[in-house]
Amino acid sequence: MMTRLSNYVFLTLAVLIVSAACLSMARSSGEDEGSTSSGRLTSISIMANLHTAQVPSDWIEKWLEERTGTQLDIQWVPDGSYDQKVYASLATGTLPQALYLKNAASLSYFRDEIRSGLFWEIGPLLADYPNLKNLKPEVLNNTSIDGKLYSLYQERALARQGIIYRKDWADRLGLSAPETLDELYEMLKGFTYNDPDNNGVDDTMGLADRNDLIYGAFKTISSYYGTPNNWGWYHDSLQPEFVFPNYMETMKFFRKLHSEGLMNEDFPITSKTDQQELFVTGKAGVYIGAMGDVLSLESRLLAHDPAAELDVHNRVLGPEGYGIWASEGYGTVILFPKSAIATEEELKKILSFYDALMSPELANLIYWGIEGTHYTVQNGKAMAVDAFELKEKDVKPYQALMVGGFSTIPGMLQPVNANKVKDKAEQLIYDNESFLIYDPTGPLESPLYNEIGVRLNEHMRDAAYQFMLGMMDEKGYEAEIDRWLEDGGRQIIEEYNASYRRTVGAYLHE
Amino acid sequence: MSETAVKTGMRKSTPKIPESGRMRRIIKNRAIYLMILPGFLYFLIFKYIPMSGLIIAFQEYQAYLGVTGSPWVGLKHFERLFTEPMFFTILGNTLLLFFLNLAFYFPVPIILALMLNEVRREVFKRFIQTLVYIPHFMSWVIIVSISFVMLSMDRGIINELMVMAGFDKINFLMSSDWFRPMYVMQVIWREAGWGTIIYLAAMAAIDPGLYEASRMDGASRFRQMWHITLPSIRSVIVVLLILKIGDVLELGFEHIYLLLNSMNRDVAEIFDTYVYTAGLKQGQFSFSTAVGFFKSLIGLILVMLANKLAKKAGEEGIY
Numbered sequence: 001m002m003t004r005l006s007n008y009v010f011l012t013l014a015v016l017i018v019s020a021a022c023l024s025m026a027r028s029s030g031e032d033e034g035s036t037s038s039g040r041l042t043s044i045s046i047m048a049n050l051h052t053a054q055v056p057s058d059w060i061e062k063w064l065e066e067r068t069g070t071q072l073d074i075q076w077v078p079d080g081s082y083d084q085k086v087y088a089s090l091a092t093g094t095l096p097q098a099l100y101l102k103n104a105a106s107l108s109y110f111r112d113e114i115r116s117g118l119f120w121e122i123g124p125l126l127a128d129y130p131n132l133k134n135l136k137p138e139v140l141n142n143t144s145i146d147g148k149l150y151s152l153y154q155e156r157a158l159a160r161q162g163i164i165y166r167k168d169w170a171d172r173l174g175l176s177a178p179e180t181l182d183e184l185y186e187m188l189k190g191f192t193y194n195d196p197d198n199n200g201v202d203d204t205m206g207l208a209d210r211n212d213l214i215y216g217a218f219k220t221i222s223s224y225y226g227t228p229n230n231w232g233w234y235h236d237s238l239q240p241e242f243v244f245p246n247y248m249e250t251m252k253f254f255r256k257l258h259s260e261g262l263m264n265e266d267f268p269i270t271s272k273t274d275q276q277e278l279f280v281t282g283k284a285g286v287y288i289g290a291m292g293d294v295l296s297l298e299s300r301l302l303a304h305d306p307a308a309e310l311d312v313h314n315r316v317l318g319p320e321g322y323g324i325w326a327s328e329g330y331g332t333v334i335l336f337p338k339s340a341i342a343t344e345e346e347l348k349k350i351l352s353f354y355d356a357l358m359s360p361e362l363a364n365l366i367y368w369g370i371e372g373t374h375y376t377v378q379n380g381k382a383m384a385v386d387a388f389e390l391k392e393k394d395v396k397p398y399q400a401l402m403v404g405g406f407s408t409i410p411g412m413l414q415p416v417n418a419n420k421v422k423d424k425a426e427q428l429i430y431d432n433e434s435f436l437i438y439d440p441t442g443p444l445e446s447p448l449y450n451e452i453g454v455r456l457n458e459h460m461r462d463a464a465y466q467f468m469l470g471m472m473d474e475k476g477y478e479a480e481i482d483r484w485l486e487d488g489g490r491q492i493i494e495e496y497n498a499s500y501r502r503t504v505g506a507y508l509h510e
Numbered sequence: 511m512s513e514t515a516v517k518t519g520m521r522k523s524t525p526k527i528p529e530s531g532r533m534r535r536i537i538k539n540r541a542i543y544l545m546i547l548p549g550f551l552y553f554l555i556f557k558y559i560p561m562s563g564l565i566i567a568f569q570e571y572q573a574y575l576g577v578t579g580s581p582w583v584g585l586k587h588f589e590r591l592f593t594e595p596m597f598f599t600i601l602g603n604t605l606l607l608f609f610l611n612l613a614f615y616f617p618v619p620i621i622l623a624l625m626l627n628e629v630r631r632e633v634f635k636r637f638i639q640t641l642v643y644i645p646h647f648m649s650w651v652i653i654v655s656i657s658f659v660m661l662s663m664d665r666g667i668i669n670e671l672m673v674m675a676g677f678d679k680i681n682f683l684m685s686s687d688w689f690r691p692m693y694v695m696q697v698i699w700r701e702a703g704w705g706t707i708i709y710l711a712a713m714a715a716i717d718p719g720l721y722e723a724s725r726m727d728g729a730s731r732f733r734q735m736w737h738i739t740l741p742s743i744r745s746v747i748v749v750l751l752i753l754k755i756g757d758v759l760e761l762g763f764e765h766i767y768l769l770l771n772s773m774n775r776d777v778a779e780i781f782d783t784y785v786y787t788a789g790l791k792q793g794q795f796s797f798s799t800a801v802g803f804f805k806s807l808i809g810l811i812l813v814m815l816a817n818k819l820a821k822k823a824g825e826e827g828i829y
Contacts, residue, residue, distance in 0.1 A: 087573040266663050462772035487595050
């Protein structure tokens, strides 16, 4: 008897073996070429994530090689099978010299491998490189393991969350941007009951939310209530966010919205597509999520209602002042396998290449392409050429090689934003950085959490939804917390606190 | 290839025929053995050899160490499974959904096939047959999406109609009570038509003489169905039943995963969905394999039991 599950596992194994064979052949042939054609150049093998459907052109690769005096051997792996490919290379000992992981989450699965000494520690070396040392210490800290740094990171904005709302509706009802949680509530109520679209029919609602407690509206509102980001300090120990009263307040807020009909009733099972559909068809007036989405939301909304107008807002005052949860700050990381880099000399050469990649000139090259061909400069900002083919084939794939980003590379060209609201959204994303709430467990480790954490948190997520829908009361939720503690939560708390003490020790040492 | 051709071909190439009886038989019938070879290799390569991978259920498998290098941990993963607080809920859900499936879905294709068999107009019969097959070719994503659109609280047609008729809305999608009926109905809607194929084929093989004779004796259509059609397809029903039982824990991961949400998890969580979040999503291949192994064992035991029962009842069984 075979089950589907074991089928998957074995299929994976079979794929592993086949790809291992292909890989080793490909590599040995590649090495031959390198050694015969260019003996002097530093040659660097890179495995990178390909987000486009087409094979990239080598225009930019050629430029990069010329500018840095290196011979690049880039292995493009499609995004869909990236993780499998990384595991296959790992299992067969055919890792490249620079290994990009798929995303931030992949790093946590790699902790054991990193700890076992498969990768170079680069922390002590960074200070020697003029550009690499601009990488932010808070973000590097998030990518570190046991207080040691093994990777470079690719930057992501720290907090993109905010409120997108119908300016035309608010104006019609005489409402301004919600400065406090009460004003937000009043706005949602007005949008639901006061016929903001002026069509005489009761067919609108306040908030459109979706089945996501993090990237949906919930976590952002919980930040407004002053809830910690995943974990926070309670007296002298780290505790999970849901034991804080602020978290309960947030749930009560949503429970009120839901019971009064101010949001979509089905929100725990509403997909992102359906959520956006509610917003762009003029059924809902408020969307809480990534503010950058305003550009696509606006164009879809205008197609439906040319008179509509959107605005973005980020500062909502809660009981503990302003606040917004910070993401890890990195999109992915680059690791340096010892199996492919024999000596520290070689490692330093590769780091020099990445240092050069963080120079404004080369950062612009891999992000924007070649001036005149792929972008033009207007008032010191870059305007991408409006040619989809050119972007997809020449430029976009190479953006995956980026190290750092706009905030760590001074002199990197900012984009021209033709759209007013999108421009404001970008400013507010920057403004968010003045009141960030960090997740203290970013660099910390709990073995039990790695084993059963996802499962345990799923129970808490279920309980939160049940509370917000009114299927569970406060006592019931507290019982769920107790169950969480019993089922392993207590040990996870201990492990995180122990890990914190160890890591802080390591940092104070430096 | 004819028997004589094989024999003469044989004699030319190998003058000495081994004395042992079995080898002799194999060589004699080598054409037939050659024919079975692709099937044999298929099962060997894709079914039996991969089974050796089950050993990672007893290891702490790590990709960079491989199957040979990963440390052995004995029954650790099984212990984790059996001490999982939800273990009995999950086991109960899995078995209950299976029995509901068996009780409500299994008879439907038989009834449908009997009804189709009674249709006189060939054109009409073909038309209906094609129509009931179609849902089988739709993926669960589409079927679940359609039911979401219809059953939603926000703009769902059914709830809108209920409000118009003066009833309260029913939260079909986010309730523990409605999950099981919804699941079974969707299975029936998608699979019932497809399930009729084998029964219809079995019915086509029934000797028309039997019907003619019974008509002579004055049997009605219903009597014919009861005394001729059903007994004739009995063995097919039993075989399909045993095979169905073998799939006891294959309730359709995609289907249930799509229906599963925070409000119905207590009745909807099954082994497949559990192992997806608890194991695979976090790259815990060993634990996932252990759960799969456990599931397969239950399936095997049930098939053997069902087969034994079938044989006791005088049927042939599957082995």
